[in-house]
Amino acid sequence: MNSDDRRARFEALAPAVIEAVRRYLARRTDPATADDVLSETLLVCWRRLDEMPAEHLPWAYGVARLCLANAERAQRRQARLTARISAFLTPGPPPPGDAGVTTAMAALRGEDAEILRLWAWEDLAPARIAAVLGVTANAASIRLHRAKQKLRDELRKTGAVAGHEESTEGRRP
Structure with missing residues (x-):
């Protein structure tokens, strides 16, 4: 034809x-x-x-x-990603809506957002993330740790709750 x-x-x-x-x-x-x-x-x-x-x-x-x-x-994958990231960042049940997480994720560098998605959305451990990215498992663990920290920082900037913000242990009232 x-x-x-x-x-x-x-x-x-x-x-x-x-x-x-x-x-x-x-x-x-x-x-x-x-x-x-x-x-x-x-x-x-x-x-x-x-x-x-x-x-x-x-x-x-x-x-x-x-x-x-x-x-x-x-x-469903998007909802799981939001829930997993929210659960990581906040104690207790995830907050209603995902606007804070979405905004914070959008503010991250592409590489940081991707490693968080691989971890949260695709449910990959650092060793498997390493295989996807073509880096060592140690490098993937370090990048994941840094990306999580950057996400926490972005959530603080947007005013969203970012988990245990600061420990008050050992402080006097």
Whole structure:
């Protein structure tokens, strides 16, 4: 199939797919996620147009279902990342919302944010982080320790609670 035929086929079936998949997703998730998943579904449909059967709608629903599952996994990973970082930084249950952690993470250098994500989100120990980064386990441990400290500092700047700020042990009132 040449590119003009391919484009014509996609343009012919896209309106029906878009509306049906949009309704399908609207019943299953929030509007922002639905829009993202719809875009991803259409991209997969375009890439795999030659594999799309004549009964394209059930196939497109299947693609949307898998794309939605991927988006939900990503949201759960983000929530785990926020909870893990919050738990590390604050005693007790994590605070409601993640705006402070998100702001603090955004203020970090890319390398520091990445090592924290590998630790918190991907649940990697320093030895495995070392393999990802191509450094020694000792270097990864040091970088992780420094990144955690930088995150604490950023949280202090934003006014978010950063765990045990300061020990009062041995001090007189």
